[in-house]
Amino acid sequence: MDAYNLELFASCLAGLEGELAEELKRLGVRRVRPLGGGVAFFCDARRALAACLWSRLASRISLVVGRVDAASADALYDGVRALPWEEVIAPGASMAVQAHGMNAELRNTRFTALKVKDAVCDRLCEVRGQRPDVDAASPDALVDVRVREGRATVSLDLVGASLYRRTYLTPDDGAEAPLECALAAGLLAVAGWRGEVRGDAALVDPACGDGAVVVEAAAVACDLAPGLARDAWGFFGWAGFDEDVWVDVLDEADERFERGLAAQLGEGVAASSSVAPDLTRVRIAGLSTSSPAIARARGRAKRMGLRQVVSIEHGGAQEASALVERTVAAANAANVTGTDTAALCLVASVLGAREQASEASAQAHAAAFVAAAQAAPVGSAFAVAGGQAVEDRFGIAPALRTELGRDRVAVEALVFDKQPAQAAVVVVPDPAGGAEHRVEVLEQGSDQFAARLFKVAKEHRKWARREGVGCYRVYDADLPEYAVAIDLYTGAGDAEGNLYLHIAEYAPPSSVDPAKARRRFDDVLALAPVALGVRPDHVFAKTRRRDKGGAQYRDAGRRSYVTQVQEDGFLLEVDLSGYLDTGLFLDHRLTRALVGQKAAGKRFLNLFAYTGAATVHAAGGGALETCTVDLSQTYLDWARRNMAANGFEGPAHAFERADVLSWITECRRSPRRFDLIFVDPPTFSNSKAMGSRTWDVQRDHVELLIGVSRLLTEGGEAVFSCNLRTFKPDVDALAKYGVSLEDITAQTIPHDFERNPKIHHCYLVKRA
Known part of the structure; x- marks a missing residue:
């Protein structure tokens, strides 16, 4: 494989192929050919890596390994095995195969992927003497095979996760967020907001939503590579990957961003003209009527390091119109196409010098995007992509072409076919x-x-x-x-x-x-x-959202926002953003208080301890010693911090990481016993740390409570709580083992949860 003449394909949203081809040319790629759904191009390894790092319009970039006969499964296998995979997949890299397309002989993509996987593994085993590991979930090298009629194109994915999943997104943003980033980048490219943007340019988005347009615009203005903060790439599993070259590409991108950001922070909008002082700071501005959307947009800009060059404020149609007029007038380009303020969907004013022979002949240009008749209300989704419907959820009609004049940019603006309910004011x-x-x-x-x-x-x-x-x-x-x-x-x-x-x-x-x-x-x-x-x-x-395996809730995201709150005089740490739950179950407020009231002079055990809030209450209630047990080291560390924040440290307070059922079994063989135990298990768990076992509170509570009862001292008691709304304790089975339950649920439901009396169940557990 010629490292200096690699064949690659960059996929993109339909309609943006021409813009993507121009983007690749600006990256130094000379041989480009726009095709349906993407651009084919040839370059060396360095430019291939740079394209992955810098492309704003490509979704994926793949290295074409070869094209083979796919008239039958055997022909496909033979053709793929003949390809030089030892030059493609790095030694020691795990791999996976994904297949697309069918023909008369290859009618199942899973079967096609299996044949290609076998061919690649057999080739590498023959050449290297060892088969590569196959990791379908997270491979180092992802092989892509696309069948069309009697041929198949086989490629290596160089990017991994889609380039549209920008690093300013969080796991909480949802499946549609990468598409919104792609549409924003496409809109800006079509409008002419490209690499020639300088510090005297301005863009206003009066319907900025979560800020995709303004953040993408700021990244272009500051010369920030969209992939600069990514830490995982598909080309890490490529045999042709040169780490020294990659470090050099990254260093160059770092330097460009530093220069671009410094230039933006040192210049104002049309600084040489008479501009109001407050406008000199408004280079890229967004407005929204949604306070949470503003917070999310600001968070995106902050995560990209662009908060200083983006202004995102609260405002509706009137404020939007005024801001556009002020910004356009300030840049000496007042003649912007528009419509009645109520019909305004999106305005992006692009003001800057065109590439002319002299500065004196440079002309400011502007692009305005408007819905022709009934525009979507401010804050709704707005898309740009060459005339194709993007997704059913957007309800987008065929493109409306708007000519904005000789000195403006012809754009493709997609407007809503199915209008949302008319906006109202509350x-x-x-x-x-x-x-x-x-x-x-x-x-x-x-x-x-x-x-x-x-x-x-x-x-x-x-x-x-x-x-x-x-x-x-x-x-x-x-x-x-x-x-x-x-x-x-x-x-x-x-x-x-x-x-x-x-x-x-x-x-x-x-x-x-x-x-x-x-x-x-x-x-x-x-x-x-x-x-x-x-x-x-x-x-x-x-x-x-419910997991398929049971009632356990998924994490909502991993970007943390940690602060402290107070409960009954105790300081407790909460993470309001990093997980679905914050680290403090509010419906257990009275249950924790009950534990504190019972803990004086007791030896206390907290099982399935989570962040240790109940341990804090027990220690604060006068427990002689505490033991906190959880399978997660993250939560144990959290529990330690909660205890330390309230002055509860030292050998009297133990923290033990273990699977609780196994821990109980081991503890029963020891002389350790406890006067008071708090047990608040999850409804369901299939944690990898548990091995092949799963946990289900309805199925497994009898075994759990029998074990817990055996750890109690004479006269000791346990407080058992669970959140399965349909939970029914097996009283008869427990009684056979001398375990009694007293239902105290009603007295543990706080006032703020009274509308939902099944928010949890709570029992006192004693050994007869």
Whole structure:
């Protein structure tokens, strides 16, 4: 394989092939050929790596290994085995194969992938004397085979995860977020916001949503490679990968970003003209009526290191129109195509010098994107991609071509075929008694949600103040159409005085229109911080979804936001963003208090301890010693921090990492016994650390509680809690082993969870 004349293919959204070809040319690639769905090109290894790092428009970049006969399974096997895989897959790299397309003989893509995998492995075994490991979930080298009629193109994926999954996204962003990034990059490329953008340019997006357009625009303006922060690439498993070359490519990108960022921070918008002082800082601006969306957009800019060059503010159609007019006028380009403010969908003003012979002849140019008749409301999705429908969920009609004049850019603007419900304005009272707030929403019925939330929050606020409760549930799917749980956290310690909202959406049933559910959730995110008086950047939104294997909830994301709260005078650490749950189960507030009341002078054991909040209560209640057991080292470390924050350290407080059932078995063989045990197991678990076993609280609670009872001292007791709503203890089976249960569920349900009395079950466990 000629390292200086590699054949590659970069895929992209249909309609952007021409723009992608131009992008590759700017990266130094000379031989490019736009095709349907992407661009074929030839270059050396260094430019191939640079294309992976720098392309804003490509989804994937693959190295073409060869084209083979696919008239039959045997022909495919022989052709693939004849290819020089020892020059393609690095020694020691794991591999996997994905197949696309079918013909009369190859009608199952899994079978096709299996034949290709066998051929590659047999070739490498023959040449190297060892078969490569196969890792279908996370391979070092991913082989792609595409069957079309009687031929198959076999390639090596050089990127791994799609290039559209920008590093400013989080796992909580959802499956559609990478597509939004791609559409934003395509919009900007078609509009002419490319590498020639300089510090005297400006872009305004009055419907910025989660900020994809403004963040992509800022990355271009600052010369930031979109893949600079990625730490995993498909070419790490490529035999032709040269680490020294890659380090050199990265160093060059780092230097370009440093220069680009410095240039942006040192220049203003049209600094040489008479511009109002506040506009000199507005190089790239976005507006939104959704406070949570603003927080997410700012977070994206911050994660990319671009927060200083992006302005993202709260505003609706009127503010958008004024900002566009001011920015355009400031850059001496007031003649921007537009429409009535109410019909404005998106305006991206691109102002800058064109490539002309002299500066005197340079002309400012602008591009405005508008819906022709009825535009989507501000804040809705907006897409650009050469005339193709992108996904059914967007409901996008064929492209509307808008000519913006000789000095402007002809663009493809996709507008909504199925219009969402007309936007409405909800008036929300101020929780502090100030002026009313007007919030633009997407669903007419959201005014009922706002009224319900404000009413419940007012009552709960009085109760919490009276009871000294700082963290509590405000709303829990009170209205079935707005199925969310909203928890309010009051900061303590270094976060004293801060308020935070944790909003978890219950995944809607399949009978509910996903687009309608999304609009309702967006309305919740817009209304909740206003009704509760919480800063937009202190709102954390997640979605609860059931795993196929059982009732365990998945993590919502891993980017943490750690702060401290207070419960019964104890400082506790919570992570409001990193996981679906925050580290503090609010429905167990009274259960933890009960543990604290019973702990005086006792030896205390906390099983399935999670973050150790119950251990803190036991230690604070006067326990002589505590032992905290959990399978997760992450949670044990968290429990240690919670204990240390309250002054509970030293040999009297043990932390042990173990599978709880195995730990109980071992402990029963020792003389260790406990006066008080707290047991709060998960509903379901299939943790890898448990080996082949799984845990199911309904199935396994008898074994668990028998073991727990054997660890109790004479007269000792255990508090057992679980969150399976349909849980039914097997009282008869437990009684045979001398274990008695007393149902104390009712007295452990806090006031803020009374609407849902099955939020958990709680029992006192004793040994007869």
